[in-house]
Each structure stands twice: as C-alpha cells, then as structure tokens.
Amino acid sequence: MEDMNITxxxxxxxxxxxxxxxxxVNGIQMSVPLxxxxxxxxxxxRQVEAGTLTIQAAD
Amino acid sequence: MTSNAxxxxxxxxxxxxxxxxxxxxxxxxxxxxxxxxxxGEAYGAVDRxxxxxxxxxxxTLAQSTDxxxxxxxxILATVTSADSxxxxxxxxxxxxxxxxxxxxxxxxxxxxxxxxxLSFYVKSSVTGTFGGAIRNSSGTRSFNFxxxxxxxxxxxxxxxxxxxxxxxxxxxxxxxxxxxxxSLGDGSDRLQAAGSWGAGNFAGVTGQTNLITTxxxxxxxxxxxxxxxxxxxxxxxxxxxxxxxxxxxYFSLNxxxxxxxxxxxxxxxxxxxxxxxxxxPSIAIVDGTNAAGDPGIAFRNLTGITGTVNSNLNGxxxxxxxATTNSGNLHEVYANRLSFSAEL
Numbered sequence: 001m002e003d004m005n006i007t008x009x010x011x012x013x014x015x016x017x018x019x020x021x022x023x024x025v026n027g028i029q030m031s032v033p034l035x036x037x038x039x040x041x042x043x044x045x046r047q048v049e050a051g052t053l054t055i056q057a058a059d
Numbered sequence: 060m061t062s063n064a065x066x067x068x069x070x071x072x073x074x075x076x077x078x079x080x081x082x083x084x085x086x087x088x089x090x091x092x093x094x095x096x097x098x099g100e101a102y103g104a105v106d107r108x109x110x111x112x113x114x115x116x117x118x119t120l121a122q123s124t125d126x127x128x129x130x131x132x133x134i135l136a137t138v139t140s141a142d143s144x145x146x147x148x149x150x151x152x153x154x155x156x157x158x159x160x161x162x163x164x165x166x167x168x169x170x171x172x173x174x175x176x177l178s179f180y181v182k183s184s185v186t187g188t189f190g191g192a193i194r195n196s197s198g199t200r201s202f203n204f205x206x207x208x209x210x211x212x213x214x215x216x217x218x219x220x221x222x223x224x225x226x227x228x229x230x231x232x233x234x235x236x237x238x239x240x241x242s243l244g245d246g247s248d249r250l251q252a253a254g255s256w257g258a259g260n261f262a263g264v265t266g267q268t269n270l271i272t273t274x275x276x277x278x279x280x281x282x283x284x285x286x287x288x289x290x291x292x293x294x295x296x297x298x299x300x301x302x303x304x305x306x307x308x309y310f311s312l313n314x315x316x317x318x319x320x321x322x323x324x325x326x327x328x329x330x331x332x333x334x335x336x337x338x339x340p341s342i343a344i345v346d347g348t349n350a351a352g353d354p355g356i357a358f359r360n361l362t363g364i365t366g367t368v369n370s371n372l373n374g375x376x377x378x379x380x381x382a383t384t385n386s387g388n389l390h391e392v393y394a395n396r397l398s399f400s401a402e403l
Binding site for chain 2: 004005012013014019020022025026028029030031032033035037038039040041
C-alpha cells in the first residue's frame with residue numbers, strides 16, 4: 001500500500017473564493033493549496049473521485 | 060607526450076560533475092527527526108526518503124550515526140510491529156521519488172533509454188536476499204533488483220546495473236520521474252524476478268527476505284547513488300549546504316515571516332520559502348509553542364491553521380490561529396514552527 005490517510009477536508013475561502021483545503025492527513029492538520037502538483041491536493045482529489053472522501057464547504 | 064596527451068591523461072576515467080540522481084544519499088539532512096510508518100506512506104526521517112507500509116506491520120525511520128567509513132550517517136528502518144502474514148497486494152519499503160525534471164535526460168520510454176547503475180551501503184540484522192525496484196510514476200513499469208546481505212549487522216557495499224526502459228510512460232515534469240525503492244516486505248502480487256522490466260507495480264523480487272516479518276529487525280542504507288552508465292563510481296559527496304538546499308525544494312522547516320493580526324485569534328502571515336519549491340507547499344504546525352511574536356509584548360502560541368490565502372513556489376500567505384493576541388499588531392512567525400511540504 002502506498003497511500004495517505006485523510007480523515008477530513010474542508011475548503012477555506014478568502015473573500016468568497018476557495019483558496020485552500022484544511023485537511024487532516026496522517027493525523028496532522030495541514031493547509032493544502034489548490035495546486036494539482038501538490039501531492040496532498042492530488043490525493044484529496046483522488047479520494048474524492050473514489051468516493052471515499054468529501055470536501056466540506058467553507059464556513 | 061604532447062601537451063594535448065598530457066591534458067587528456069588528466070581527465071578522470073569516470074564521469075565528472077553532477078552524477079548522483081539521488082538527493083541526500085548519505086543521509087546527512089534530517090529535518091523531521093524520527094517518524095513512524097504505519098498503514099500508508101510517510102516522510103518520517105532523513106529528507107527525500109519516504110516509507111510506505113500496509114496495515115499489518117509498522118516500522119520507524121530514523122537518522123543513525125552508525126555508518127561505514129567515509130560517511131557520518133545512515134537511514135535506519137526498525138520494525139516495531141511485525142507482519143507475519145503479508146497480504147498478496149501489500150507493500151513495505153523505503154523509497155526515493157525523483158522529480159521528472161531531474162531524469163528527463165535518461166530517455167526512459169524511448170529507444171534512447173540509458174543504462175543506470177545503483178550503488179549503496181546496506182547493513183541489516185537479518186541476512187538473505189533482499190529486493191528493490193525502479194518504477195515509474197503510475198506503477199505500470201518496474202525493474203526489480205536483488206542484493207544479498209551476507210553477514211548480519213555488517214556494512215556491505217552493493218551495486219546493480221539496470222538497463223534503461225524503452226517502454227512505458229515516464230514523467231519529465233515536476234511529477235515523479237522515477238521511484239527507487241528498497242523492499243522491507245511484499246505480498247506475492249508485488250514480486251517478480253530480478254533483472255528485467257515488467258508491466259506492473261512490483262516492489263520486490265521473488266523469494267526475497269521480508270524484513271517486516273521479524274520484530275525489531277533493522278535495515279540501514281547510506282551512500283546511495285543512482286547514476287548513468289554501467290559502472291558504480293565513487294559516491295558523490297556534496298556539501299551539506301548544497302544537499303540541504305536540494306532537500307528544501309521539497310520540504311522546509313526554516314521559513315520565517317511576518318504578518319498582521321486580523322483579529323484577536325488570527326494572524327495573517329506572509330512567509331517566503333527558502334528556495335523555490337517544486338509545487339505550492341502544504342503547511343502544517345510542527346511546534347506551536349511561542350511560534351509567533353507580538354514584538355515587545357509577548358510570544359504567542361499557534362494553535363491551528365485557518366487556511367492558506369495564497370501560495371506559489373516561492374511563498375505563502377496563510378492565516379494562523381492563536382489563543383489570543385492584539386488585533387492589528389504586526390507579528391513575527393519564527394523558524395522551525397511550521398513545515399512547508401512540496402514532496403513528491
């Protein structure tokens with residue numbers, strides 16, 4: 001297995017625009033940019049596509 | 060002897076300049092300290108090396124000062140929970156993922172693919188034949204190498220020459236160009252014979268020793284070098300500063316910045332990265348205690364990250380949460396409190 005354990009993900013919005021995702025990755029809270037080259041963002045999108053993760057809307 | 064002949068005689072028989080495709084092959088840079096690898100993947104210790112594990116077993120990665128002559132450090136894997144029955148599809152191992160931009164010249168996936176030679180020092184508490192692999196980003200092409208640990212707890216030098224892969228898709232951009240991995244244990248579906256390319260995601264060799272099945276077993280690596288050609292040349296020792304800068308393209312703890320408290324609990328900080336990173340970085344708090352300063356007034360503990368406002372390869376604007384501070388004041392954010400990750 002070569003995988004990440006992502007237990008939560010929520011968009012962060014600035015001035016009404018989503019600019020990042022705050023996620024719990026392998027037990028660590030991190031702010032993930034919306035950059036397809038970022039491995040955490042790519043993995044979030046992969047898990048969303050697989051139906052195993054949902055990104056919550058920004059507060 | 061003519062003057063031209065004398066000059067030619069002084070040219071070394073081995074290639075000069077940057078030869079080693081591996082970053083931090085001597086395990087000198089260790090920004091994260093120790094880490095545990097369990098049911099997933101983790102950059103635990105020793106920069107640029109990642110551990111991966113299935114659900115059944117765990118191991119730690121750490122930097123060790125135990126090393127062969129000519130080296131100061133090694134990467135040490137220690138089995139902390141053995142997996143005595145590895146499932147057919149499971150992986151355990153240590154890997155370095157090399158950026159595509161750094162390996163485009165290998166010509167993999169074309170008829171011009173170049174031969175590579177991998178060399179490294181290994182020391183293990185368990186003897187036997189071990190396996191490893193060179194794989195592409197998608198895990199559809201694998202070459203498996205084997206090496207034998209002859210004596211327990213003894214440093215041994217290993218080399219393996221790998222014919223370039225003329226097939227498959229190999230990224231040459233900022234993604235994973237190729238992966239070099241050392242197996243700590245693989246299920247039957249992840250094994251193939253050593254010495255040839257195969258279509259699939261094979262991390263180990265048939266009949267290999269699986270370190271993960273032995274509790275407290277250890278495996279150490281250092282002097283890791285992957286180079287073009289069929290000869291293992293002397294390890295390319297780079298300066299610590301150069302090696303650190305190469306690592307900081309992928310991970311950094313030392314960024315510092317300033318920002319304004321937009322409320323009594325949020326500081327919006329602008330933090331430049333030390334070198335241009337591979338991708339916009341993910342940000343995490345590694346030590347929030349006294350991580351920010353309200354200059355002339357007090358240190359502030361950072362308790363969380365609200366979110367990244369903007370980021371690129373050279374810096375970020377990020378909102379950080381603290382217990383309480385003075386709204387409107389300029390704040391400092393100190394080094395070694397936040398991590399910036401653009402790992403592969």
